[in-house]
Amino acid sequence: xxxxxxxxxxxxxxxxxxxxxxxxxxxxxxxxxxPIPTVPSYLPLQVDSLLKYIFxxxxxxxxxxxxxxxxxxxxxxxxFRGFNEDLIIVLDPSSIQHILAKNQPNYEKGAEFQAIFHDxxxxxxxxxxxxxxxxxxxxxxxxxxxxxxxxxxLINRHVDELLKVIDKHLASNPExxxxxxxxxxxxxxxxxxxxxxxxxxxxxxxxxxxxxxAFNYTQAITGWRFRVPLWRYVVPTRRFLKEIKKLDxxxxxxxxxxxxxxxxxxxxxxKNPSDDEHGGKGGHENLLDHFLxxxxxxxxxxxxxxDMLLNFLLAGRDTxxxxxxxxxxxxxxxxHVLEKLKxxxxxVVASGTAPSYDDIKKLKYQKQVINEVLRLYPPVPYNTRHSxxxxxxxxxxxIPPNTTVAYGAYSTHRLVDLWGxxxxxxxxxRWGPERVGKIKPFxxxxxxxxxxxxxxxxxxxxxxxxxLTRLLQKYxxxxxxxxxxELMADIVLFSRNGVEAVLVKQDLSEI
Ligand code: HEM
Numbered sequence: 337x338x339x340x341x342x343x344x345x346x347x348x349x350x351x352x353x354x355x356x357x358x359x360x361x362x363x364x365x366x367x368x369x370x371p372i373p374t375v376p377s378y379l380p381l382q383v384d385s386l387l388k389y390i391f392x393x394x395x396x397x398x399x400x401x402x403x404x405x406x407x408x409x410x411x412x413x414x415x416f417r418g419f420n421e422d423l424i425i426v427l428d429p430s431s432i433q434h435i436l437a438k439n440q441p442n443y444e445k446g447a448e449f450q451a452i453f454h455d456x457x458x459x460x461x462x463x464x465x466x467x468x469x470x471x472x473x474x475x476x477x478x479x480x481x482x483x484x485x486x487x488x489x490l491i492n493r494h495v496d497e498l499l500k501v502i503d504k505h506l507a508s509n510p511e512x513x514x515x516x517x518x519x520x521x522x523x524x525x526x527x528x529x530x531x532x533x534x535x536x537x538x539x540x541x542x543x544x545x546x547x548x549x550a551f552n553y554t555q556a557i558t559g560w561r562f563r564v565p566l567w568r569y570v571v572p573t574r575r576f577l578k579e580i581k582k583l584d585x586x587x588x589x590x591x592x593x594x595x596x597x598x599x600x601x602x603x604x605x606x607k608n609p610s611d612d613e614h615g616g617k618g619g620h621e622n623l624l625d626h627f628l629x630x631x632x633x634x635x636x637x638x639x640x641x642x643d644m645l646l647n648f649l650l651a652g653r654d655t656x657x658x659x660x661x662x663x664x665x666x667x668x669x670x671x672h673v674l675e676k677l678k679x680x681x682x683x684v685v686a687s688g689t690a691p692s693y694d695d696i697k698k699l700k701y702q703k704q705v706i707n708e709v710l711r712l713y714p715p716v717p718y719n720t721r722h723s724x725x726x727x728x729x730x731x732x733x734x735i736p737p738n739t740t741v742a743y744g745a746y747s748t749h750r751l752v753d754l755w756g757x758x759x760x761x762x763x764x765x766r767w768g769p770e771r772v773g774k775i776k777p778f779x780x781x782x783x784x785x786x787x788x789x790x791x792x793x794x795x796x797x798x799x800x801x802x803x804l805t806r807l808l809q810k811y812x813x814x815x816x817x818x819x820x821x822e823l824m825a826d827i828v829l830f831s832r833n834g835v836e837a838v839l840v841k842q843d844l845s846e847i
Pocket of ligand 1 (some may be wrong): 461462473528647648649651652655656716719782787788790791792793795
């Protein structure tokens with residue numbers, strides 16, 4: 337009885353203290369700026385707001401609809417509180433520019449983000465701030481600047497495999513829709529692992545591939561930890577850690593082989609210094625060899641290399657798969673765009689040959705189509721940063737210190753006040769020479785912007801263009817009757833039920 341009384345009094349005192357704690361005095365910056373509209377809630381911990389969000393996701397089968405309602409009601413800068421934490425959402429281009437570029441040092445990934453991603457990504461580039469981030473970016477950048485021809489050849493090799501898998505499907509089920517999302521995920525896993533590790537995971541050949549399963553599972557759980565912060569504390573981690581161990585075994589095997597290769601190369605160079613084919617840096621076949629060539633100078637260990645490789649894999653693999661998936665989806669619904677694309681491919685690329693890098697540069701309408709897909713389906717739909725100090729956005733709104741600020745490419749790319757009344761329509765002509773001038777900087781941010789802009793942007797365009805060209809050379813794309821994707825706001829934009837299309841064999845030279 338006595339214990340209950342003490343406990344009850346303590347809890348009551350804590351609750352009173354929590355709800356009526358004295359407010360901090362406002363700073364001068366806060367007094368002179370505008371408070372951000374907050375989505376009202378009436379229950380402790382804002383449970384009612386969170387439940388409304390969950391119901392909306394189930395009712396609309398689209399995780400983005402709720403935010404669209406909120407921004408229509410409260411504007412393009414709003415505060416969505418949950419569990420007594422602010423989540424400031426900014427959608428207007430000048431605020432995005434401020435956070436990602438102009439005042440970027442004030443907006444870090446932050447300790448909470450890093451803790452959520454640490455089991456999976458360690459201290460790799462995607463999960464690092466400050467000097468740790470800067471060094472990795474500096475080390476990696478040259479590999480992404482010197483690689484166009486090498487990349488096109490590598491991509492083409494994996495497209496050969498992709499086409500074989502599609503042909504096999506068509507041979508046994510000629511009319512049956514094909515689920516392209518999982519297919520593209522397997523394809524980009526193979527392409528990315530070869531680009532990064534020098535060794536493909538072979539997920540296209542083997543649907544139940546261990547590495548692919550472990551990677552998908554680990555990424556999905558990390559996505560839940562990101563969206564539901566309590567997840568980390570309440571959901572058991574046994575399977576999660578087991579799958580991470582599988583990833584580690586795969587990556588460490590490749591890293592160890594790479595280290596042995598590098599050591600042999602170094603010994604060889606010491607014997608014959610004139611034989612250094614790469615001049616020490618740059619021009620390597622894969623990112624691991626590129627990093628290894630700088631190992632002596634920077635003293636990386638196995639763990640550092642493991643983190644770097646898995647971070648690049650996370651950054652590059654599903655994002656490109658998402659882009660290809662929604663490209664096929666939109667083309668299946670827009671036959672007139674598809675026809676125009678096919679004519680361009682037939683004119684530019686010699687019949688029966690794979691596109692060269694020069695061909696790719698001439699496929700201008702294709703690039704417009706890809707940009708339009710990136711606008712409506714940015715593969716990283718939402719992203720967060722953490723404010724270090726208090727700040728004021730260009731529109732006058734106050735950002736407290738130590739607060740999560742989210743920007744949503746998905747929503748910004750669909751705002752009617754920026755893109756016009758047809759904002760939700762798929763229209764690649766908006767990227768044509770007459771209209772492209774209306775698209776101002778920071779209205780379109782699929783690859784992020786500022787100092788942390790995506791390093792793999794060119795590789796992503798080349799992969800999408802080579803793959804799309806070769807698909808169009810071989811198949812017509814038709815809609816799968818009655819199919820509709822259910823969009824999901826995960827780390828990467830995907831459809832919960834996959835994406836279906838009907839592929840029909842054709843010969844482009846006969847068009
Ligand atoms: C359509 C494909 C892609 C899209 C839409 C995309 C988008 C993005 C975005 C939005 C970020 C910012 C993430 C953040 O800071 O929170 C990012 C960063 C990054 N991306 Fe990509 N990405 C794509 C493909 C690739 C590829 C193919 C690679 C390389 C293999 C790559 C490598 C990276 C890296 C290393 C970063 C971290 C940069 C840094 O923090 O300095 N990305 N990407």
